[in-house]
Amino acid sequence: MKISKLSTYRVPPRWMFLKIDTDEGICGWGEPVIEGRARTVEAAVHELAELLVGRDPARINDLWQAMYRGGFYRGGAVFMSAIAGIDQALWDIKGKALGVPVYQLLGGLVRERMKIYSWVGGDRPADIVAGIQKLQALGLNTFKMNGTEELGMLDSAKALDAAVERIAGIRSAFGHDIEFGIDFHGRVAWPMAKPLLRELEPYRPLFVEEPVLAEQSEYYRRLSDMTSIPLAAGERMYSRFEFKRVLEHGGLAILQPDLSHAGGISECMRIASMAEAYDVALAPHCPLGPVALAACLQVDFASYNAVLQEQSMGIHYNQGAELLDYVHNGGDFSMDGGYIEPLPLPGLGVNVNEERVIEASRAVQDWRNPLWRHADGSVAEW
Numbered sequence: 001m002k003i004s005k006l007s008t009y010r011v012p013p014r015w016m017f018l019k020i021d022t023d024e025g026i027c028g029w030g031e032p033v034i035e036g037r038a039r040t041v042e043a044a045v046h047e048l049a050e051l052l053v054g055r056d057p058a059r060i061n062d063l064w065q066a067m068y069r070g071g072f073y074r075g076g077a078v079f080m081s082a083i084a085g086i087d088q089a090l091w092d093i094k095g096k097a098l099g100v101p102v103y104q105l106l107g108g109l110v111r112e113r114m115k116i117y118s119w120v121g122g123d124r125p126a127d128i129v130a131g132i133q134k135l136q137a138l139g140l141n142t143f144k145m146n147g148t149e150e151l152g153m154l155d156s157a158k159a160l161d162a163a164v165e166r167i168a169g170i171r172s173a174f175g176h177d178i179e180f181g182i183d184f185h186g187r188v189a190w191p192m193a194k195p196l197l198r199e200l201e202p203y204r205p206l207f208v209e210e211p212v213l214a215e216q217s218e219y220y221r222r223l224s225d226m227t228s229i230p231l232a233a234g235e236r237m238y239s240r241f242e243f244k245r246v247l248e249h250g251g252l253a254i255l256q257p258d259l260s261h262a263g264g265i266s267e268c269m270r271i272a273s274m275a276e277a278y279d280v281a282l283a284p285h286c287p288l289g290p291v292a293l294a295a296c297l298q299v300d301f302a303s304y305n306a307v308l309q310e311q312s313m314g315i316h317y318n319q320g321a322e323l324l325d326y327v328h329n330g331g332d333f334s335m336d337g338g339y340i341e342p343l344p345l346p347g348l349g350v351n352v353n354e355e356r357v358i359e360a361s362r363a364v365q366d367w368r369n370p371l372w373r374h375a376d377g378s379v380a381e382w
């Protein structure tokens with residue numbers, strides 16, 4: 001079998017699908033994208049295509065190394081996202097060619113079902129309690145919300161109180177019938193991370209995510225030494241070489257590699273194993289589409305330390321399309337009771353609605369994250 005063609009489709013809400021065709025008629029799908037930089041990743045995918053067309057898609061390990069090591073400069077969000085989507089599509093082809101789900105090729109299931117969680121409340125959460133009630137009605141019981149709106153490097157007691165009161169309100173409304181993680185989203189700098197973590201501790205969140213930006217990952221150890229809240233990060237780390245540093249340094253309880261940003265299934269399986277060796281849990285980041293989610297699930301079902309899977313159903317970013325709009329087998333993604341079962345179809349387990357993808361790609365708008373500013377006019381982290 002030989003790879004014959006790579007086609008990319010940018011689609012709403014802010015995703016991109018990659019289809020890899022072969023000369024034997026089997027095709028594979030991936031989701032190589034950086035939210036807000038889809039065109040840049042698209043260019044990288046087509047540049048890498050010269051290493052792929054005419055090659056045997058079964059040789060995933062060699063193709064991965066050729067893409068990664070074959071260029072003198074490597075790594076980073078754009079390039080590793082391009083490799084990630086290509087890697088997903090190659091695993092999809094391999095599974096379809098052999099007639100088995102990808103998790104079988106990774107050694108088989110370590111669990112019967114995977115716990116999932118949902119985003120709630122958006123960027124400026126006004127009524128988070130109502131949002132949780134709505135998702136609870138769909139059978140969900142684990143959530144994640146933003147910890148703050150924009151926060152200055154040194155902000156007021158009032159700003160801290162607003163963040164803490166919102167979390168306190170959730171606990172008083174639901175008690176411990178629900179669980180939730182809190183995403184600091186890189187909005188909190190080191191001077192505010194300490195007081196905010198300390199004040200949130202009584203509400204016992206499942207985890208705090210990106211307590212400071214990944215660029216400041218040397219602080220994770222110091223923050224974890226002063227709080228009992230498990231700390232999570234990883235959506236802005238792109239290879240085992242970056243995860244190696246945070247594991248060595250300590251502090252993180254949960255790694256959150258993104259299957260569409262950190263080199264795909266091949267690299268995230270390696271990251272998962274490294275985390276297991278350090279007794280660190282895995283919770284893949286996934287605010288993306290169905291192919292990215294399916295890739296996450298393949299890793300989750302084959303990795304002992306996978307504890308939680310993010311998914312984008314109903315997420316505030318999904319303007320114009322939803323998780324299951326581009327698939328024929330939406331029923332396989334049923335999330336009853338807060339769990340999802342292994343996807344039964346061969347390959348990644350997604351029967352992509354290609355016509356719908358092509359149609360949606362014709363009128364797509366470029367998505368950008370907002371550019372926030374502080375009261376003094378300086379740029380704020382979103």
Ligand SMILES: [Mg+2]
Nearest residue numbers: 183185209235
């Ligand atoms: Mg996050």
